[in-house]
Amino acid sequence: MADTLFTVVLILAKLALIFGVVLFMAAYLVLAERKILGRMQLRYGPNRVGPFGLMQPLADVIKLLTKEDFLPARADKWLFLVAPGITAVTALLVFAVVPFGPTIEVFGRTIPAAVVDLNVGVLYFLGVSSMAVYGVVLGGWASCSKYSLLGSVRGLSQMVSYELSLGLSLVPVIMMARSFSLHDIVMAQASVPFLLLNPVACFVFLICILAESNRIPFDLPEAENELVGGFHTEYSGMRFGLFFVGEYINLVVLGSLMTVFFLGGWHGPWLPPVVWFLIKVLMVCGLFIWIRACLPRLRYDQLMNLGWKVLLPVSLLNILVTGAVLLGLGL
Amino acid sequence: MSRHVFRDIRGTLQPFWVTLRNLFRKPVTVQYPEQKQQLPERYRARLILTRDPDGGERCVACHLCSAACPVDCISMQATEAADGRRYAAWFRINFTRCIFCGLCTEACPTKAIQVTADFELAGRDPLKLVYEKVDLLVDHCGNDNSYNFYHQTGIGVTAPRGENPQETKPMDVKDLMP
Ligand code: SF4
Ligand code: SF4
Numbered sequence: 228m229a230d231t232l233f234t235v236v237l238i239l240a241k242l243a244l245i246f247g248v249v250l251f252m253a254a255y256l257v258l259a260e261r262k263i264l265g266r267m268q269l270r271y272g273p274n275r276v277g278p279f280g281l282m283q284p285l286a287d288v289i290k291l292l293t294k295e296d297f298l299p300a301r302a303d304k305w306l307f308l309v310a311p312g313i314t315a316v317t318a319l320l321v322f323a324v325v326p327f328g329p330t331i332e333v334f335g336r337t338i339p340a341a342v343v344d345l346n347v348g349v350l351y352f353l354g355v356s357s358m359a360v361y362g363v364v365l366g367g368w369a370s371c372s373k374y375s376l377l378g379s380v381r382g383l384s385q386m387v388s389y390e391l392s393l394g395l396s397l398v399p400v401i402m403m404a405r406s407f408s409l410h411d412i413v414m415a416q417a418s419v420p421f422l423l424l425n426p427v428a429c430f431v432f433l434i435c436i437l438a439e440s441n442r443i444p445f446d447l448p449e450a451e452n453e454l455v456g457g458f459h460t461e462y463s464g465m466r467f468g469l470f471f472v473g474e475y476i477n478l479v480v481l482g483s484l485m486t487v488f489f490l491g492g493w494h495g496p497w498l499p500p501v502v503w504f505l506i507k508v509l510m511v512c513g514l515f516i517w518i519r520a521c522l523p524r525l526r527y528d529q530l531m532n533l534g535w536k537v538l539l540p541v542s543l544l545n546i547l548v549t550g551a552v553l554l555g556l557g558l
Numbered sequence: 559m560s561r562h563v564f565r566d567i568r569g570t571l572q573p574f575w576v577t578l579r580n581l582f583r584k585p586v587t588v589q590y591p592e593q594k595q596q597l598p599e600r601y602r603a604r605l606i607l608t609r610d611p612d613g614g615e616r617c618v619a620c621h622l623c624s625a626a627c628p629v630d631c632i633s634m635q636a637t638e639a640a641d642g643r644r645y646a647a648w649f650r651i652n653f654t655r656c657i658f659c660g661l662c663t664e665a666c667p668t669k670a671i672q673v674t675a676d677f678e679l680a681g682r683d684p685l686k687l688v689y690e691k692v693d694l695l696v697d698h699c700g701n702d703n704s705y706n707f708y709h710q711t712g713i714g715v716t717a718p719r720g721e722n723p724q725e726t727k728p729m730d731v732k733d734l735m736p
Binding site for chain 1: 570573574576577578580581583584585586587589
């Protein structure tokens with residue numbers, strides 16, 4: 228009994244910790260993105276609220292909370308209200324399996340530094356992350372506006388074209404780590420990160436998570452300058468805020484997964500493991516921001532072409548080669 | 559497709575270098591309320607009604623400015639003084655609508671309406687931006703210190719008809735009868 232209680236308390240504590248840290252990171256990523264983008268375009272970015280604009284996220288939240296929560300007259304009420312939640316919640320759910328440090332010993336028990344250490348963590352990630360597109364699709368559908376609908380249709384077709392390559396780019400990782408558990412995958416990279424062992428898979432995965440995060444150059448469902456705001460055109464106030472923050476939580480989550488799958492997780496010299504993990508995640512997020520500053524949006528058909536004609540064959544071939552090499556080395 | 563592969567790869571990678579370089583440059587932003595930009599001399603903003611060198615109102619209430627205004631923000635009422643001089647009984651510019659295009663100044667035949675470089679008109683009460691004649695009228699000549707409409711037109715206000723420099727006497731058309 229006491230044992231179960233201890234486990235429950237532990238899980239709740241880890242949940243609270245992760246929730247807090249991820250939300251904090253998401254809020255400040257928005258600020259960081261605006262500042263870095265600004266500097267890259269020779270502007271300052273937000274610098275008025277607090278020293279160096281550091282209170283900007285707070286001001287944004289207050290603004291979003293006090294804005295009118297508008298429901299379009301012909302919208303499908305329940306779907307419209309639920310959709311933003313789906314985006315934010317699925318993004319948070321993925322984080323449940325991400326290990327951010329090595330297992331630790333507390334009171335004679337080994338505790339994984341993740342909410343749960345699922346033995347099918349990779350499958351869980353793939354499953355839950357493909358749910359995220361429901362937020363986009365349902366939000367756009369329920370708004371009963373043509374721009375939103377166009378945005379959600381794009382979101383759906385985009386998902387179809389990258390999700391397959393996303394899954395296939397992880398197969399070599401699983402083959403090399405011989406496990407579906409994220410913890411084991413990190414442990415397998417103790418000496419060399421998979422980025423160096425299998426750069427092709429890493430590159431395909433990077434492109435796919437760029438598409439997964441709905442950011443430039445794959446922000447087709449939003450496409451401000453074509454579709455007003457895409458799937459969230461009709462949203463206002465905190466519901467828009469949820470979509471927005473969901474996107475940045477997603478950024479943190481995908482950054483962590485990139486770290487776990489290819490950058491060697493928490494492994495690194497000198498610094499404590501959690502710090503290494505944070506540094507790597509922030510580096511991936513920084514890369515995403517940098518990419519946003521550089522690349523234009525791809526066209527609908529270009530994304531499809533890229534997904535089906537380039538990424539899919541490349542990742543299939545990569546699986547074949549990885550398998551052959553592993554077999555040849557007798558591993 | 560293959561013809562452009564290298565161009566495309568270069569085109570994809572180049573922006574990364576450009577943005578990275580920009581990251582370490584000084585932004586070009588002017589931090590407005592603290593720093594102010596040096597405005598060009600002929601900047602177009604708040605309008606004024608100027609006076610002629612002799613101190614009289616230049617505006618003859620001809621309505622050309624209000625006709626030229628693309629957003630119809632000038633209105634006035636024309637009257638005539640005892641000496642035949644036309645002026646505006648009231649003259650109103652609604653600066654909540656004015657777009658500072660300067661077309662009114664182009665249209666004005668007397669150089670009465672002119673632009674200034676003062677653009678900081680923002681306020682909380684839109685009605686305070688409706689300027690009446692007292693707000694608009696200044697006691698200088700603006701950008702032309704010599705021009706006086708009534709010295710050029712042949713209308714007998716500042717001098718009898720035809721008496722101004724550069725004018726010839728009016729012709730008595732009845733002289734021309736055969
Ligand atoms: S500047 Fe343009 S908009 Fe303003 S009063 Fe003159 S004509 Fe009208
Ligand atoms: S300001 Fe100029 S154009 Fe306008 S009514 Fe007066 S004289 Fe005419």
